[in-house]
Amino acid sequence: APLAWAVRGLAAVPGTCLPVDGDAAAMVLLSVVMVAGLWAWWPSPSGRSLAAAAGALATAALLAAAPWRAGADEIVMLDVGQGDAFLVRSQGAALLVDTGNRDGLLKEACARQGVRFLDRVVVTHPDDDHCGSLEALGDVAAVEGLLVADDLLECPCEGCGDLRDRAGSERYPAGVRGLKVGDAVTCGRFTLTVVWPASFADEGGNGDSLSFLCSYDGDGDGAAEWTALLCGDAEAEQLRVMAPSLPADGIDVLKVGHHGSKKSLDESLVERLAPRIALVSVGAGNRYGHPAPEVCDLLAEGGCTVLRTDEVGDVTVAFSMEKIEVSTEHAAPSS
Ligand SMILES: [Zn+2]
Ligand SMILES: [Zn+2]
Known part of the structure; x- marks a missing residue:
């Protein structure tokens, strides 16, 4: 339930989700592989870029929730x-x-x-x-x-x-x-x-x-x-x-x-x-x-x-x- 809640929350942010339909186990595996890939590839973030990313996410979340x-x-x-x-x-x-x-x-x-x-x-x-x-x-x-x-x-x-x-x-x-x-x-x-x-x-x-x-x-x-x-x-x-x-x-x-x-x-x-x-x-x-x-x-x-x-x-x-x-x-x- 907490995972579903987190996913729904993220899905509410415009542009963050790509809908695909597939077997649940395969999708979890795909997600793990993608996260591992990102972890290995992503350059270590600076404090400034982390703050910018957090700001962008907060703005998008506000837009998603806007009346x-x-x-x-x-x-x-x-x-x-x-x-x-x-x-x-x-x-x-x-x-x-x-x-x-x-x-x-x-x-x-x-x-x-x-x-x-x-x-x-x-x-x-x-x-x-x-x-x-x-x-x-x-x-x-x-x-x-x-x-x-x-x-x-x-x-x-x-x-x-x-x-x-x-x-x-x-x-x-x-x-x-x-x-x-x-x-x-x-x-x-x-x-x-x-x-x-x-x-x-x-x-x-x-x-x-x-x-x-x-x-x-x-x-x-x-x-x-x-x-x-x-x-x-x-x-x-x-x-x-x-x-x-x-x-x-x-x-x-x-x-x-x-x-x-x-x-x-x-x-x-x-x-x-x-x-x-x-x-x-x-x-x-x-x-x-x-x-x-x-x-x-x-x-x-x-x-x-x-x-x-x-x-x-x-x-x-x-x-x-x-x-x-x-x-x-x-x-x-x-x-
Ligand atoms: Zn019909
Ligand atoms: Zn009938």
């Missing part, structure tokens, strides 16, 4: 390859929707974004590309509690049973909670209201993905300045049923369902939802052909900016009273 670093209100689509992992954070609170199934990619993304604590992790549905890395997440971030669809807690199918076994309540200080339509989860200035599923129709499959209308209330007057829809792998068929519970004038940010599959959206839905920013989480060259080009075209024709993890890596959507600002890990490919 303004925790100030951003943002939804970050983490690049975890073919799968979903969406980070919502505001005012020091953080929530992760899905984990993807590539442990190394999730850990690297958490390191890039400085994620060390999560108030809640949401699993939208038990498919591996949404919750496969749930255990690995525990290696890099302390997770307070887990949220799933209420029906998942009782569903007799194998997928839901497996997830219940893996995510036993004793693993999380705040336990595992089932959410129903209308339930709301607060994350700083964001409120995530459950809009789907009313009840399982597909044993917790894609069509039963736990979906949220995420409202951003920047000034705390109870009225949302901006909205986003996070819908897991739910597709057009489910979105049409959800639509009446979504704002009449549409939403600002859409996490495109089911990685932008052919059936994820249709023309009338794009018109109804009228998103300005669409987020598509996909692996480069995935075997499903996600996202479908026709879905991207539909969105683009509606005047929406489509951002894909396979093209730009992590996508950060930052919210403020006045505007929504998007930044990406990599520059967009020229078309």
Whole structure:
């Protein structure tokens, strides 16, 4: 525990950590070799250089702990390859929707974004590309509690049973909670209201993905300045049923369902939802052909900016009273 505490403390200092994923014994050995190498190679430090190093470290630690670093209100689509992992954070609170199934990619993304604590992790549905890395997440971030669809807690199918076994309540200080339509989860200035599923129709499959209308209330007057829809792998068929519970004038940010599959959206839905920013989480060259080009075209024709993890890596959507600002890990490919 003291070692983990020291490592977490050091990891909080910007630029001190290089995330790698490997066997624990091999990593300890590698660390010992690196320390021994440094010891042998490093010229004996003078008092002045030691003081300079200590000063630099203290400044970096202050920067890491500075309150303004925790100030951003943002939804970050983490690049975890073919799968979903969406980070919502505001005012020091953080929530992760899905984990993807590539442990190394999730850990690297958490390191890039400085994620060390999560108030809640949401699993939208038990498919591996949404919750496969749930255990690995525990290696890099302390997770307070887990949220799933209420029906998942009782569903007799194998997928839901497996997830219940893996995510036993004793693993999380705040336990595992089932959410129903209308339930709301607060994350700083964001409120995530459950809009789907009313009840399982597909044993917790894609069509039963736990979906949220995420409202951003920047000034705390109870009225949302901006909205986003996070819908897991739910597709057009489910979105049409959800639509009446979504704002009449549409939403600002859409996490495109089911990685932008052919059936994820249709023309009338794009018109109804009228998103300005669409987020598509996909692996480069995935075997499903996600996202479908026709879905991207539909969105683009509606005047929406489509951002894909396979093209730009992590996508950060930052919210403020006045505007929504998007930044990406990599520059967009020229078309
Ligand atoms: Zn099930
Ligand atoms: Zn999926």
